[in-house]
Amino acid sequence: GAVVSQHPSWVICKSGTSVKIECRSLDFQATTMFWYRQFPKQSLMLMATSNEGSKATYEQGVEKDKFLINHASLTLSTLTVTSAHPEDSSFYICSARDSRGADTQYFGPGTRLTVL
Amino acid sequence: GIQVEQSPPDLILQEGANSTLRCNFSDSVNNLQWFHQNPWGQLINLFYIPSGTKQNGRLSATTVATERYSLLYISSSQTTDSGVYFCAVAYFNKFYFGSGTKLNVKP
Numbered sequence: 001g002a003v004v005s006q007h008p009s010w011v012i013c014k015s016g017t018s019v020k021i022e023c024r025s026l027d028f029q030a031t032t033m034f035w036y037r038q039f040p041k042q043s044l045m046l047m048a049t050s051n052e053g054s055k056a057t058y059e060q061g062v063e064k065d066k067f068l069i070n071h072a073s074l075t076l077s078t079l080t081v082t083s084a085h086p087e088d089s090s091f092y093i094c095s096a097r098d099s100r101g102a103d104t105q106y107f108g109p110g111t112r113l114t115v116l
Numbered sequence: 117g118i119q120v121e122q123s124p125p126d127l128i129l130q131e132g133a134n135s136t137l138r139c140n141f142s143d144s145v146n147n148l149q150w151f152h153q154n155p156w157g158q159l160i161n162l163f164y165i166p167s168g169t170k171q172n173g174r175l176s177a178t179t180v181a182t183e184r185y186s187l188l189y190i191s192s193s194q195t196t197d198s199g200v201y202f203c204a205v206a207y208f209n210k211f212y213f214g215s216g217t218k219l220n221v222k223p
């Protein structure tokens with residue numbers, strides 16, 4: 001149980017285009033999901049907290065107009081990188097909080113974004 | 117915010133050796149988890165351990181919440197244990213990661 005999927009697993013796009021990444025909790029409902037960014041050989045940096053049915057909460061320094069988050073259902077959150085630039089290239093990871101029992105988070109496999 | 121520090125940053129072991137990884141945090145937390153990130157980037161949940169001690173095979177973890185630290189023990193290490201180990205703490209409904217320990221187990 002407690003599986004989180006991400007799609008796509010990798011994507012290459014041209015500068016100026018937008019890319020959407022999906023995060024799904026497959027066997028549990030997640031009222032809260034998180035989006036992280038990880039640069040090579042670095043730790044995970046929390047970008048935003050995605051709450052079902054309400055606006056996302058962004059961490060300081062994260063541009064909300066650039067990284068659009070939508071949490072339309074209890075099993076799906078999406079991150080859209082708008083007008084992507086090479087500096088947006090990174091590994092993006094989502095997690096979903098399973099609050100049924102122990103308050104733990106489960107991670108998706110990540111999406112590697114390369115902007116040319 | 118909260119500070120989460122891990123040590124050592126890098127660790128090289130010979131197969132079969134034991135090791136201890138440490139995670140210090142600067143404030144009281146609701147939850148602490150240990151993860152292993154494999155070479156493909158997948159984060160594998162190892163332990164949910166806000167306090168106490170847990171064991172799972174060759175791995176065990178101890179969290180002393182009152183002293184704000186957690187330890188991850190790896191015994192009889194194997195090459196498949198290589199990767200980066202992260203601790204993450206739940207603090208005011210958000211999760212914060214340490215900088216990780218990169219483990220390289222050599223055959």
